[in-house]
Amino acid sequence: MVDPHLLLPGEKLLWQGQPAPGLRFEAKDALLxxxxxxFFGFSLFWEYQAYNMGAPVSFQIFGLPFIAVGAYLVILRYFWEAYERGKTTYVLTDKRAIISIDGLRRRQNTVTLASVDELTFEEKSSDLGTIVFGRDVKTGSGKSQRTSYAPRFKFIPAAKRVYQLADGARIKSIEA
Incomplete structure (x- = not known):
């Protein structure tokens, strides 16, 4: 159920839902x-060598944060993302798209549909998909290049239907 405080006066709820649960892998995950x-393998090798060579305790402890980062990159981040998806709610109204995450800290991202210049539908599997509200923006160049990702409803069931609702609401809000 949507929090009534999320809706503005006169705003009409079109759809609400959550991303599909469980572990999800995307093409962008492969390289990382x-x-x-x-990274993880080298960190484990470092610790193993430091321990077997009888290195000082401070030298052995030095590698522990690197093991933690490596474990996160290989496995733990998928569980963290699944946890966050379980705490995420998506709301589509006739004027806005709202992403609300009640994880360790509460976050909310609101997109006014009239300000969205591009709405994209990405089909993930038979019924799941992602709706992107805007464009990803790349800044800088070379090694200092960064990407600001547009807000998105990720891994939602019946995504094509939700996309059609969002696009219709976006067109109506632009014309108004």
Whole structure:
């Protein structure tokens, strides 16, 4: 059930839902996971060598944060993302798209549909998909290049129907 405080006066609820539960893998995960395997493997090798060579305790402890980062890159981030998806609610109204996450800290992202210049539908599997509200923006160049990702409803069931609702509401709000 949607929190009534999320809706503005006169705003009409069109759809609400949550992302599909469970572990999800995307194409973008492959490179980061591959790097994580090397990072994690080297960190374990470091610790093993430091322990077996009788290195000082401070030298052995030095590698522990790297093991933690490697474990996160290879495996733990998938569980963290699944946890966050379980705490995420998506709301589509006739004027806005709202992403609300009640994880360790409460976050909310609101997109006014009239300000969305591009609405994209990405089909993930038979019924699941992602709706992107706007464009991803890349800034900088070379090694300092960064990407600001547009807000999105990720891994939602019946995504094509929700996309059609969102696009219709976006067109009506632009014309108004």
């Amino acid at each position: 996971s591959l790097f994580g395997c090397f």
